[in-house]
Amino acid sequence: MKEALSTLADRLCARDPRALARALSLVEEEGEESADLVKAVFRRTGRAFVLGVTGPPGAGKSTLVDRVARVFRSPRPASSQVGTEFGHPASVGIIAIDPSSPFTGGAVLGDRIRMSGHHADEGVFIRSMATRGHLGGLARATTDAVLVLDAAGWDVIIVETVGVGQDEVEIARTADATIVVLMPGGGDEVQTLKAGLMEIADIFVVNKADREGSERLVAALEAAESLNVRGPGALTPAILKTVATSGQGIDDLVQAIWKFRRAAEQGPAAQTLLRRRHDRAERQLRDLVHQLFGRYLDQKVLAPGELAALVTRITGRQIDPYTAAADLVRRAVKDT
Numbered sequence: 001m002k003e004a005l006s007t008l009a010d011r012l013c014a015r016d017p018r019a020l021a022r023a024l025s026l027v028e029e030e031g032e033e034s035a036d037l038v039k040a041v042f043r044r045t046g047r048a049f050v051l052g053v054t055g056p057p058g059a060g061k062s063t064l065v066d067r068v069a070r071v072f073r074s075p076r077p078a079s080s081q082v083g084t085e086f087g088h089p090a091s092v093g094i095i096a097i098d099p100s101s102p103f104t105g106g107a108v109l110g111d112r113i114r115m116s117g118h119h120a121d122e123g124v125f126i127r128s129m130a131t132r133g134h135l136g137g138l139a140r141a142t143t144d145a146v147l148v149l150d151a152a153g154w155d156v157i158i159v160e161t162v163g164v165g166q167d168e169v170e171i172a173r174t175a176d177a178t179i180v181v182l183m184p185g186g187g188d189e190v191q192t193l194k195a196g197l198m199e200i201a202d203i204f205v206v207n208k209a210d211r212e213g214s215e216r217l218v219a220a221l222e223a224a225e226s227l228n229v230r231g232p233g234a235l236t237p238a239i240l241k242t243v244a245t246s247g248q249g250i251d252d253l254v255q256a257i258w259k260f261r262r263a264a265e266q267g268p269a270a271q272t273l274l275r276r277r278h279d280r281a282e283r284q285l286r287d288l289v290h291q292l293f294g295r296y297l298d299q300k301v302l303a304p305g306e307l308a309a310l311v312t313r314i315t316g317r318q319i320d321p322y323t324a325a326a327d328l329v330r331r332a333v334k335d336t
Contacts, residue, residue, distance in 0.1 A: 005033065009040035015152045017125075023152075024127055027144040038144050041151035046277075048093075048150040049261060052175030054161040055197070059181040060207040063244040064253075065094060065160050071254045072156055073123055085258050086155050093154035094126045095145050097162045125154065143174055143284060172200035173283055176273050177260050179203045179253075182221075184213030198228055201237045203256050209241035209249065235260065235269045293332070301332050 011019035027034045053061050072090040129145060142159060149157045161171050172178050180201035204225075206217050221239050230236075238256045242249035264272035298307075313319045 005036050005040055009037060009151075012037075012041060012148065012152050013044050020125065020148070020152050023148045024129075024145055027141045027148060028129060030141055034141070034144060038147055042147065045147050045150040048146075048154055048157045050146055050150075050174065050176045051156060051158045051257065052161070052171035052178040053158060053181060054171045054178065054200075055181035055205075056183075059183045060244045061160050061181050062096065064179075064181055064205065064207055064242065064250075065096075065158055067242075067244050067247055067250045068254060068257075069094065069124055069158065071250055073121060085261075089123060090155040091123045091153070092125070093149035093152070093157045094124070095142060095149070095157065095159045096126060096128045097142065097160060098128045098130060125149070125152075146174060173280055176276060177202045177257065177264070179205055179257075181205045181207050182217060183208045184211045184217045198224055202235065202260055203253070204237050204239045205253060206239070206241045207244050210243050214241060235263055235272065297328060297332060301328065301335055 008019055008022060012023050023037055026037055053065055055061055069092045072092050075089050127145070129142065146157055146159065159171060159174055178200050180197050180203070182204065184206065204221050206214050206221070208214070218239055218241065225237060225239070238260070240249055240253050240256060242253055244250065261273075263269050310319075310324055314321050314324060
């Protein structure tokens with residue numbers, strides 16, 4: 001099995017499309033094979049630029065991602081203000097987080113259908129992933145899926161969240177840069193003043209800017225941002241207007257993405273991306289330790305039915321949760 005995974009890893013890094021599809025299926029299953037695959041390819045990751053796209057439902061995120069991918073893929077003349085940034089049209093991997101089907105648990109493929117115009121372009125790969133009830137707008141296996149696409153050599157990886165609103169701040173833990181997409185007339189003038197989306201945005205996009213209220217929304221964003229205290233050296237988010245259905249403003253958006261990337265790597269806010277990737281690695285490590293420790297408790301420490309009995313005791317105020325948790329930790333440490 002290890003030899004088969006090694007072969008799969010080699011084929012994945014050579015961008016074999018079947019290997020890529022198989023690898024993504026493995027990480028969605030979240031089994032031991034998934035962990036072994038990530039181990040096999042991890043040293044060959046860290047090159048891709050990861051772009052998160054989030055915002056409330058109906059803001060036009062999928063259409064925006066589709067248009068941005070087209071610009072990434074378009075060869076540009078030397079005089080172009082947008083440029084290719086990589087010296088060639090960037091290859092684009094898209095992970096579209098879709099709601100789960102209530103019948104199969106799989107992804108409802110709405111986003112993938114809306115981006116079907118890229119089907120003939122080998123430089124664009126689109127994968128829909130189901131949330132499977134996971135909160136935060138992302139699928140649980142999203143981080144590993146990003147690593148898989150990174151190992152396969154995609155220049156830019158775009159993660160589009162499911163669109164559940166204020167809870168989507170988790171995308172900031174996955175992406176190098178986060179675009180928050182809003183639209184006029186959806187109550188966003190109020191929503192943007194709340195904690196969460198304001199704090200994670202590296203770029204704000206007011207999409208559907210041909211609608212009434214777009215200028216008011218831009219003004220609300222500017223006012224809210226003037227009150228938002230960011231850390232030392234933090235970059236002030238750009239605020240852009242687009243009409244994704246027609247492509248209006250998309251070149252400016254791509255230019256803002258590259259401007260952010262350059263500033264985060266080389267400009268006054270240099271080391272921003274390195275710091276984010278460091279924080280992301282720390283969070284992932286802690287999450288995995290918690291997950292593995294919980295599995296160890298279930299399999300090696302707790303007797304059948306013991307956890308339920310312990311919860312009943314906590315509910316009955318016979319023991320407090322801190323004492324119960326500390327006792328489980330002591331037993332686990334003693335058992336090792």
